Amino acid sequence: MKNKYSIFSLVRNAVSYHQNWSQAWRSPDPKPAYDAIIVGGGGHGLATAYYLAKEHSITRVAVLEKGWIGGGNTGRNTTIVRSNYLWDEAAHLYEKSLKLWEGLSQELNYNVMFSQRGVMNLGHTLQDMRDIVRRSSANQLNGIDSEVLTPAQIKNIEPTINISQQARYPILGASFQPRGGVARHDAVAWGFARGADRYGVDVIQNCEVTGIRQQNGSVTGVDTTRGFIAAPKVGVVAAGHSSLLADYAGLRMPIESHPLQALVSEPLKPVLNTVIMSNAVHGYISQSDKGELVVGAGIDSYIGYGQRGSYSVIEGNIAAIVELFPNFSRVKMLRQWGGIVDVCPDACPIISLTPVKGLYFNCGWGTGGFKATPGSGWVFAYTIARNTPHGLNAAFDLNRFYTGALIDEHGAAGVAH
Amino acid sequence: MLSIDCPWCGSRDQSEFSYGGEAHIVRPKEPEKLSDEDWGDYLFNRKNTKGRFEEQWCHTAGCRRWFNAVRDSQSYKIEAVYKIGEQSPDGIPE
Ligand SMILES: Cc1cc2nc3c(=O)[nH]c(=O)nc-3n(C[C@H](O)[C@H](O)[C@H](O)COP(=O)(O)OP(=O)(O)OC[C@H]3O[C@@H](n4cnc5c(N)ncnc54)[C@H](O)[C@@H]3O)c2cc1C
Ligand SMILES: [Zn+2]
Numbered sequence: 001m002k003n004k005y006s007i008f009s010l011v012r013n014a015v016s017y018h019q020n021w022s023q024a025w026r027s028p029d030p031k032p033a034y035d036a037i038i039v040g041g042g043g044h045g046l047a048t049a050y051y052l053a054k055e056h057s058i059t060r061v062a063v064l065e066k067g068w069i070g071g072g073n074t075g076r077n078t079t080i081v082r083s084n085y086l087w088d089e090a091a092h093l094y095e096k097s098l099k100l101w102e103g104l105s106q107e108l109n110y111n112v113m114f115s116q117r118g119v120m121n122l123g124h125t126l127q128d129m130r131d132i133v134r135r136s137s138a139n140q141l142n143g144i145d146s147e148v149l150t151p152a153q154i155k156n157i158e159p160t161i162n163i164s165q166q167a168r169y170p171i172l173g174a175s176f177q178p179r180g181g182v183a184r185h186d187a188v189a190w191g192f193a194r195g196a197d198r199y200g201v202d203v204i205q206n207c208e209v210t211g212i213r214q215q216n217g218s219v220t221g222v223d224t225t226r227g228f229i230a231a232p233k234v235g236v237v238a239a240g241h242s243s244l245l246a247d248y249a250g251l252r253m254p255i256e257s258h259p260l261q262a263l264v265s266e267p268l269k270p271v272l273n274t275v276i277m278s279n280a281v282h283g284y285i286s287q288s289d290k291g292e293l294v295v296g297a298g299i300d301s302y303i304g305y306g307q308r309g310s311y312s313v314i315e316g317n318i319a320a321i322v323e324l325f326p327n328f329s330r331v332k333m334l335r336q337w338g339g340i341v342d343v344c345p346d347a348c349p350i351i352s353l354t355p356v357k358g359l360y361f362n363c364g365w366g367t368g369g370f371k372a373t374p375g376s377g378w379v380f381a382y383t384i385a386r387n388t389p390h391g392l393n394a395a396f397d398l399n400r401f402y403t404g405a406l407i408d409e410h411g412a413a414g415v416a417h
Numbered sequence: 418m419l420s421i422d423c424p425w426c427g428s429r430d431q432s433e434f435s436y437g438g439e440a441h442i443v444r445p446k447e448p449e450k451l452s453d454e455d456w457g458d459y460l461f462n463r464k465n466t467k468g469r470f471e472e473q474w475c476h477t478a479g480c481r482r483w484f485n486a487v488r489d490s491q492s493y494k495i496e497a498v499y500k501i502g503e504q505s506p507d508g509i510p511e
Contacts, residue, residue, distance in 0.1 A: 243465035254461035256438065257490075301436035302419075305467045305491045312418045312432055345461050402457035 005109050024190060025197035030204050033230040034062045036384060037222055038237060039209045039245060041065025043074040043185075044362060044369065045237035046192035046203070047377020048384070053199030055378070056385035061201045062231075063193075064224060066208035070189030073239050074370065076307075076339035078262050078284065078296040080275050081371040082119040082180035084146050086135045089395040090348060090409050091142045096392055097375025098179060104374055110191030112183050113289065117274050119180030120154065122324075124169040124280040132175045139177070149174045160271055160325055167323060169281050182275060182286050182294075188373055212249040212359065219249075219358040235360045235384045240305065240340025242363035249356050253363070254401050255342045258299040259309035260367055261317075263336035265328075267291030276324065283320035293331060295321055299341060299367060308338040341366045346406035351380055351389065352397040360384050361398070422498050423476045424484050437473030439463050440485045441509050467491055471505050474498075 003009070003022050013021055036052060038045045041063045052058045063069075081101055083094035105111050123129040132148060139146035151163040154174050163171050193203050204226075211223035212234065221230035236245045240257040268291050277284035284296045297317035300309040314336060322329045344350060344364035349372070351362045362380045365372060379393040389397060400406055419431040445451055445459055464470075470490045475483045487496040487506055497506045504510055 241467070243463075244467055252458060252462035253465070254457075254463065256463055256465050257467075302488070302493075303438070303465060303470065303472070303490045304493060306493055310418045310431065401461045402453045404453075404457075 024194040025203050028202045028204065030062060030064075030207060030224070030226055030229050031202065033221070034202075035060040035231065036233040036235065037061070037229060037231040038063045038235045039222065040072070040237040040239065040241075041069035041189070041193070041203060041205065042072045042237065042239060043070065043188045043192060043373035044239075044365070044376045044380070045235075046189055046196055047373055048235055048237060048362070048380045049201045049203075049377075050192045050196040050199070051378045051381035052385060053196060053201055056381060058385055059200040061196070062229065063196065063201060063203045064207045064209055064222070064229070065203070065205045066225075068205050069193050069203060070186055073339040073341060074189050074373070075185055076262065076337055077185060077370045078286070078294050079182045079185050079370055080119060080180070080277070080284065080286065080296075081114070081183055082177050082275075083144055083371070084119070084121070084135060084139045084175060084177045084180070085409055086138055087407050087409060088142060089407050091139065091144060093375060093379070093392050093396070094372055095142065095144050096378065097372045100374035100378060101183065101371075102179075104188075104191070108191040108195045110187060110194060112187045112191050114181065114183040115289075116179050116181040117286075118157070118176060118178045119275040119277065120149070120158070120174045120176050122154075122174045122276065122278040122280070123172050124278065125172070128280055129172050132173060136175045145177055145179050147176050147178075149176050158273060158276065160327060161276070162324060162326055169323070171324075180275065182288075183370075185370065188370075192373075192377070209245065210248070212245065212356075214249065214356055214359070217355075217357055219356055233358045233360070233384055235362065235380060237362045237380070239342050239363065239365065239369075242342050242361065246361070249354070249359055251354055251356070253350070253361070254345055255350075255364055256303055257305060257340050257342055258302070259304040259306060259338045260299045260341045261297040261309040261314055261336060261338045263295050263297070263314060263333050264288070265293040265295070265331045265333050268293065268331065278320065278324065281320035281323060283317050283324065285321055285325070292334070293328065295333075299343070305340055306338070307340060343367070345401070347409045348407045349376070349396055350398055351376065351383060351393040352399075353383070353387070353389070354398065419493060419495065421474060421486070421495060423479060423482075424498050424500050425480045425482060426476060429476070429479060433476060433478040435475045435477045437475055437483065440471040440473045441505065441511075469496065469507070471507070471509060
């Protein structure tokens with residue numbers, strides 16, 4: 001590999017004061033035609049292009065991004081990675097992704113800072129605990145690591161947490177997935193972009209798709225702010241904007257886009273060891289390697305494309321965090337932002353062929369698709385290359401909304417991420 | 418937080434309201450006659466408009482009545498509110 005990152009390249013570049021690093025990927029002009037176009041340069045779109053090239057030898061590929069790569073939800077999320085979903089279909093898909101995460105830095109020759117520090121999902125009511133035991137058992141049957149912890153065991157792992165039974169919603173226990181954790185979101189986008197670029201994929205930023213052309217029921221290409229680009233295959237991975245792209249193709253989607261917010265604190269000395277999530281009081285928190293507390297909030301109830309949400313949502317969210325960690329009440333929050341999440345009725349993604357031949361959609365990941373980035377790209381590349389879904393994503397087709405075979409993951413995914 | 422004009426109670430904080438999503442979805446008169454595709458479309462598919470959007474709100478912690486609003490889903494500005502059964506300002510019939 002040209003320009004491989006290693007201890008030697010680091011030393012070599014240190015000698016020249018880091019002035020001579022070559023660019024990680026090209027910024028080419030769009031060609032008139034490609035074998036496949038990916039709409040959306042988030043992690044999922046870039047991963048799709050990478051695996052199309054690597055696994056299926058389809059390298060005449062363009063990724064079209066209307067802004068900058070990773071500027072959507074990929075660069076705005078709280079980076080929680082786990083695979084402890086309840087239903088078999090979801091568990092297998094997210095576990096495939098987790099397995100890819102485990103080798104991703106090596107695979108991409110790019111440090112995505114995947115840190116398997118463990119993810120805890122807290123229970124605060126009897127019903128929470130019943131659901132946790134059920135989900136944990138289902139995970140074990142699917143070969144996914146999962147244990148149920150008592151409050152004392154939780155406290156042992158996370159000494160700052162408040163397990164007092166006097167709390168408004170006392171902690172009764174938790175599920176724990178030791179292989180879960182967090183990763184560096186930007187690095188995931190950059191690593192896949194660099195990886196795809198090396199196979200010849202054109203990563204084209206500042207190029208918005210404004211129309212999808214078809215002839216006799218087959219896709220022929222896309223209109224963009226930089227002109228028409230032809231391709232017999234188009235894969236749309238546009239998260240919160242999926243409904244607009246569906247509209248360009250005359251399709252309707254079971255998706256609603258909502259604002260979802262997150263915030264980070266001033267940097268602190270290490271204080272949190274794992275990722276802690278609570279559906280019942282609704283908060284989730286981890287600590288970045290820089291020391292910031294990374295806190296995720298809930299969605300606003302209304303449809304919103306503004307990449308910002310209501311203050312009341314953050315207020316409720318912080319109240320929950322302070323209840324779990326009373327000593328965080330004096331921590332100053334530094335930044336707060338929002339993304340646009342594409343929510344599906346069953347809290348599961350759509351990775352599917354469409355009624356238009358050669359047009360594929362990958363969307364509906366809603367509040368929890370970062371963890372799926374490599375797996376989603378892997379199955380979507382397969383689907384596009386072979387024009388048929390892989391076994392892992394067959395159940396996640398558009399048809400399920402007509403057959404009724406929904407995959408109800410609200411328990412595992414609806415509010416948590 | 419949005420400030421929402423309930424057609425009955427006037428301007429109140431958003432936290433008093435619940436959201437009802439897309440307005441003017443007509444329930445099929447004879448559901449048993451629909452194909453699976455049409456029924457699925459009615460149940461699940463949504464416009465999810467970016468921009469000027471007709472939607473339903475309920476003043477849950479107030480008069481508890483439903484009404485419709487026209488809101489810009491990008492700027493979040495509420496352009497108009499109108500009662501259920503009234504035509505939307507853009508002419509979508511009741
Ligand atoms: C605050 C927040 C917290 C979250 N926390 C977590 C978490 O902890 N764990 C987890 O697993 N998930 C989490 N998520 C969800 C996760 O971020 C997303 O599911 C995932 O990143 C989606 O990746 P993507 O590549 O599909 O979308 P995106 O990164 O949004 O990429 C889509 C891209 O398409 C581009 N695009 C749109 N329209 C067009 C067009 N017409 N032409 C060209 N390009 C276009 C956009 O600019 C964008 O870059 C969170 C999301 C948010 C907002
Ligand atoms: Zn009222």
